[in-house]
Each structure stands twice: as structure tokens, then as C-alpha cells.
Amino acid sequence: MSPDDLHASETVGAASGRDLERYRSVRRRTESLAAPLSAEDQAAQSMPDASPTKWHRAHTSWFFETFLLTPYLAGYRVFDPAFGYLFNSYYESLGPRQPRPARGLLTRPSGTEVAAYRQHVDAAMERLLSGAPSDVIRERLDLGLAHEEQHQELILMDILHLFAQSPLDPAYQAATPGRRAPAEPERFVTFDGGLAEVGAGQGSFAFDNERPRHKVHLAPYRLSDRLVTNGDWLAFIEAGGYARPEFWLSDGWAVVSEEGWTAPLYWRREDIGWSVMTLNGRLPVDPAEPVVHVSYYEAAAYAAWAGKRLPTEAEWEAAARAPGAGGLRQLNGHVWQWTSSAYAAYPGFKPGPGALGEYNGKFMINQMVLRGGCSATPPSHTRATYRNFFAPGKRWAFSGLRLADDGASDDREPASVDSAFLDDVVAGLSAKPKTLPSKYFYDAEGSRLFEAICDLPEYYLTRTETALLRAIAPEIAARIPNGAALVEFGSGASTKTRIILDAAPQLSAYAPIDISKSALDEATAAIEADYPNLKVAPLVDDFTRALRLPQAVAGAVAVGFFPGSTIGNFPPAEAEDFLRRAGELLGEGAMMVVGADVAKGADVLIPAYDDAQGVTAAFNLNVLARINRELGGDFDLAAFGHRAVWNDQESRVEMHLASQRAQVVTVGGHRFDFAAGETIHTENSYKYRPEAFEAIAGRAGWSVSRRWESVAPAFGVYVLTR
């Protein structure tokens, strides 16, 4: 027996270095992935792209043998010289090799011999690492371990492909029973763009293709905060997505037509719906799960159908590096995400010398980059700079997608509203009592009606607050430091803003935040024209969820502005939550000016929300018209009536839509039964006593440093500081 065949523990005894531990743990993991597979499972090859598990186990050992043991371990004896031919993957400079499509024909060496090969290499690696490894050994060790982790994922990809060919639908592992949750509503997060740094710096391990780190210019862009789901994909299929060339790249259309694709790889249409082959065997397609096993061609076609695009790899990376990843979910550990970037060298990239120079560089042609990492990727194998790549027609990887679109140059309202709107409507109308979120009042018609409400004689809020703000503007302005930035939440037409801007010329910037891009564009243009010295930096976002201020106001002390008693439309816990988030967004030294209506008699409140001309009634009913128009609902507007109710206990005015008769309504294929007199609760307007408001602000980390109240009808304006 040569020293190479000694068992690890006999050879190195107390060797316990970190490198050794890492080596052992990666190698152990490969073996545990192979453990559930029989010798027959491990020997078969289902297609030229896939390799047998036995081959992966041997090839990863060959890698250590070739690049570390042979050159750096004195006296190392190669286990079997024939293995250089059998288990060289693609290194031209190392000579000829077994053709890739014929790896499954290698019945010899047996699985047992491969296990002995692994042990031989492990024992030698223990010896190599038990000394004081040089930098080059360390570097190659990092590469060898990352390489083996890549093959761990390949083992799972390849075995799934193999098992998918079996009429028995074998499960690689038992499914862990879990609750099926509905898909999360989708939201598009805006990123400012600008000059971004991408790629890996020095200091920690990265593949050569992630370097050099370099600058790229990004136009403003938006990314979906979640992955495209099976449910989304079903809608694409049902819309004839696979049969409509207008969505497909020319090469993609050729493949779809030739291969007859009608769904992602591993999907099968059953009598009762779609099933999908997974590592847990064949299962019904779960609409809430991210779609997986789609090619780049399919991903690009889906994005075109959805009126969006795929992100570039630089957009993806810059977003992943943003604080809290900008709120993006499912970045890693679910599916690899196709990007629209061709796999190419970064500026200044040079493949290293020798055979290892072939590791990545020579594949930089005809492939597309994927980012993230999937459920089969070993834990902590990937990073924000990681570049995976596959040819555009391949779909056996765990590949899915996240949508993107252009930020500032896009005139459309965020498309996320649509799916979130439907989700919210279905959830609200399924609840008991039925509800609808009041934020959906404000489509173009709703916004027009709200403006009309503000002019009604009964609706005292706008007029009273405006007069109060005018009177106290100098006092507010005196509290605003030089060079501060005014940040308005839900800015709309930015009307009341002007009172503050006029009184506080020391303001250097104005950042209005609103979900409506068109309203924001209009307001921005008007403010820019009238305040030429002011930097205006609009942010299209849901103001309750904005996570970052525009770059243009970074560094300035922020003054939040939230007038109109919109805070009264949140339940107290949400109002508190909003104020807390606003504090985090505005940052150190911020202050906030908030307008909030005050509790008063129902004789004043009810007419304000149920006016004689019926404008508020039309405003309330408009949400049903919007559901009919945007979600294909069939509400009969004449069969619902507007109600305004003062709830003294909760200190709020409630708006409801009351069903005038028993009826059935459908929205987006969902059916909702209404009893006669049953209501949909559409809005709350909380009216605050000063102590109640102060308590909420206090819990959110603010203190009220000044409060003003108008003469009757009472309305309050608060200055909050932290």
C-alpha cells in the first residue's frame, strides 16, 4: 500500500487547519449527495449535456489530482494514469479525453473503484494541506472546492434529467410536507442607476470571470421584487405564449417550433392540470412557486409578453448590493435568474496561464449570464458578483427569471399594481366583513373626484389645513436648516408644498414620492419651472414602502412633509409603522411636518364624507368601476349605495358600499356572494385627539416639538423631530 492509500486520520493525525476542514466538508457533501443513488443510477447518462454521478465524483477528484497533487505534493503517485483520459472534462492543453456524450458508456471503473479513487486523493490532500500550504496551493484549493461545489449542483441537475426520463417518476429525495402558500403580490422596486461598480474586488475568492471590478453606467431601472411564478407562467401558456411568434427571438422561435415546446421542461399536462417532475418525484405544479427549467428563449418571450424585459447582469448586481437589496426577495437559493447579458469578458479580463486559463474564458461565446443561485446550489457558494452561464436554449439547469423594466423613461404606471390589485381585491372581498383597500380609489377618475371633494363646502379638511399652513409657514420655515431637502410622501399635484417652498427658500432640494408617474412628472415640471434654484428629484414608488431617497438628496438634512390627513387613512398601528419607516428613510437629524384631522362631532364629519352633491358617493363607487375596467369585474354600480358612518369608539369616519340586494359578483374568475344590505368597507378616516397622535408618533420614535390647531372645524399640524 502506498502512503496515498492510508486513511486520512492515520496520515495527519491532529491536522485540523481551516483549509483541511473546508476540504473535508465539501468532499463529504458530494458523497452524501450521491448516497441515495444506486450504482445503476450513478452510471447512466440521459443526454450529452448531462454526466453520470459516478463521472462527477471521479472528475472532481481528477481536478485535485491534476492541479494540486501532481504539481505540489512531492512523491505523489497518480491513482491510475488512464483516468487522465476518462475524467478530463474540457482541458485541451491536457490532451485528448473521453467524448462528453459518451461518458455514460464508462461502465469501468466501477463505482467502488471511483470511491477508492476519491479516498486516494483525499488522503493525499490531507498530507498536502497538513503542512503550511503556499499561496498558490491555497488559491488552487479554493478553486478546486468551488469547482466541486459546481459539480454538486450538476449532480442534482443531471440526476433530475435522468429520472425525468423514467416512466416510474422516481424521487431523488422525499418531499418535506409544507403548506402551499399563495404567491406574494408583486412589486417593482426602482433603482436610480448612475455609475455603478460591478465585479469582484481582490481579497476573497471569486472566479476569474467575475474580475476585474469595473464601472458601468446604468440608466434608472426597476426590478420585480419577486421571481416569476408558475401561476404567472400558466397565464402565459393560456394566453398562447408558446404559439405566438411576436414574443420570441428568432432563434428561440426556431427552437420552440422544432422541439414543440408548450411548457417548461418537466411539465406534463394531466387530466386535472399540470404536473412537474422534481427531485421529490412528480408533483402538481404549485402556482405560487417560482417557475423553473425555462430557457433564456422562454424567459425572454415571457418578458416580452408581460410588457417587460429581463434585467442586465449589471442591473441585477447593483440591486443585489444596494442596502437591503432594495427590498428584493428571492435573490438567492430559489432559481438562477436569466439576465439579458451575453456572457462576455469584463473589460481588462485576461485568462490565466496554463490549463486553468481554460476554466471560464473560452466559454465566453454564445451563452447568456444567470445570476443568483438555486435551491440545488451549495450553501454560500454564490455571491452578488457570481456569473453563471448557459447557452440560451438549455433548460435543464434550475433556471427561472425576474422581470425588469426601464425606470424614468417609462411612461406607464408600475405594472405591479395590476397583479397586486387583483390579489388585494380577491383577499378583501373574501374577508368577513368585506373590505377594499382605500388606496385603489386613486385612478385618474378617482383622483379627479378627490380634487372635486377638496372643493366641496362640506369637506373642510383641505381648506382648513391650507389656511393653517399659510399662517404657520414662517414658524415651520424657521425650524428648517439651510440646504435641507423637503421629502413629500404621496405628493400628488404638490399643491400645499408651495406654501413651504415659498416660506423656506433655504431648502436646496425637493423629493416628491408618488406611485403615479404621470402625476409626478407633471408636478415635477411645474415645480422646476417655478423654483429654478431648487433641485427636484422625484421618486416613483409606493410612499409607504420607499426604502431609499434619490441620490440627489443624499447628504442633506431631510424634512418630511405629509399633509392632508392621509395619515388618518391608516389604522393606528400602520400609521405608527409608516412614521417609523419614514424616520428610517429620512435619516439622521430629520424632522417631519404632518397634517392630521381632529376628532369632532358627527354633525360636521358625516356631511364631509356624504356631501349633498353626491361627489363622495361617486368617488366611493368609482373603485367598483375601476375593478370592472381593470380586472374584468361585473359589479352593477346601481346595485350599491354609498354610506358614511361615524365610529365613535374607533374615532373614525368609515365609508362603505352597501349592496342594495342579494347578488353575485365575479372578479377575475372569482365569485363573491352579497346578502342584501351587506357592505364593503372601503375607507377609514381616523380623527385624532392630540394625545392619541402624540402617543403614536412617540412609539414610532418621534417627538412632537410643536403643534398647531385651526379654529373650528379643528385641524392639526404637527412638527415631529427625533
Ligand code: AVI
Ligand atoms: C385622502 N384622505 C385624507 C381623504 C380623507 O378625508 O380621508 C380621502 C377622502 N375620502 C372621502 N373623502 C375624502
